Amino acid sequence: MRLEQAQRIVDAVVSGAKAPVSVFVADDHGELVAAATMDGAAPDTRLNAQRKAYTAARSDARATSELAAKVADDPVERANLDPFFTSFKGGVAAFDGETRVGAVGVSGLPGEVDEDLARRAIEAAGLSI
Numbered sequence: 001m002r003l004e005q006a007q008r009i010v011d012a013v014v015s016g017a018k019a020p021v022s023v024f025v026a027d028d029h030g031e032l033v034a035a036a037t038m039d040g041a042a043p044d045t046r047l048n049a050q051r052k053a054y055t056a057a058r059s060d061a062r063a064t065s066e067l068a069a070k071v072a073d074d075p076v077e078r079a080n081l082d083p084f085f086t087s088f089k090g091g092v093a094a095f096d097g098e099t100r101v102g103a104v105g106v107s108g109l110p111g112e113v114d115e116d117l118a119r120r121a122i123e124a125a126g127l128s129i
Helices: 003-016 042-060 064-071 075-079 109-124
Strands: 024-026 032-037 091-096 100-108
Touching: 003 032, 003 100, 003 109, 024 109, 032 042, 032 100, 042 064, 042 075, 042 091, 042 100, 064 109, 091 109, 100 109
Parallel strands: none
Antiparallel strands: 024 032, 024 100, 091 100
16 A cells, blocks of 8 residues: 555545544554544544554454454454454455555444444545445
């Protein structure tokens, strides 16, 4: 994930959010490239956005919601996940062609809205989901 792409993602999330959110853009290892917390966003949204991006970047799922569904009926699988992973909706992997280049985590609104913001922002940066 290039910094320019990450900044476009942050800008797209911030301009598209109907209420305050935090956004975290990670590289393919789950490490920070760019982030923002909108004025008025709850403090816990920062860590939630980070965990969502980390999960989408490092897991084999394309979104946190997909990972949650995959392990829902398997307590052994859930118990062996990275402890920083989250199953909250709003984390989406970003691809350049077939290569996972990073991920986006959005937190502060209902999970479906967070995820939609992340997906739209990835596409606005010229990447795919």
